[in-house]
Amino acid sequence: MADDSIEIIRGGEELLDAPHALWLALRDHHHAIAPELGAVRSDEDAWTRRRAQYAAWLAEDNGAFLLVARRGEHVLAYAFIRPVERTSTTWATERRELDIETLSVSPEARGTGIGARMIALIREEVGRGGYGGLQVTAIAQNVDALRFYEREGFAPEFIHLRDTTRTP
Structure with a gap:
């Protein structure tokens, strides 16, 4: 049952600072579940880089947007969505899709x-915008996220493997 006290708003640059704390929590979660991927950037460096990346994507494509879920002024979740061009040299598929670049929900939500x-809401935009699909990337060790996405109808498409026999 949906919590009516939670509102989800859609926007762009005016919402860029809303996900700050949730981005850092997501970075910490990723480091906790996949420490073998290396050290993480400092809070300031990580957020400055991520915010700049979001701002650039918003500036280059008016199809990019943020969803921010909040109860009052308390941000509970956010998603950053951007259009991507999907092409292949193997498959005869060329289409514009939406990519869920980030989806972060606070532990209490x-x-x-x-x-x-x-x-x-993102799926509604896929239909409204005439996009050819929806995709998301998750860290392989993030079993809770993978389980959530599978429940939502997502399935693995490609598996990215990393050579663990060498260290940088």
């Missing part, structure tokens, strides 16, 4: 259905 509500 998990299990409330907020992630599923955000996916539903």
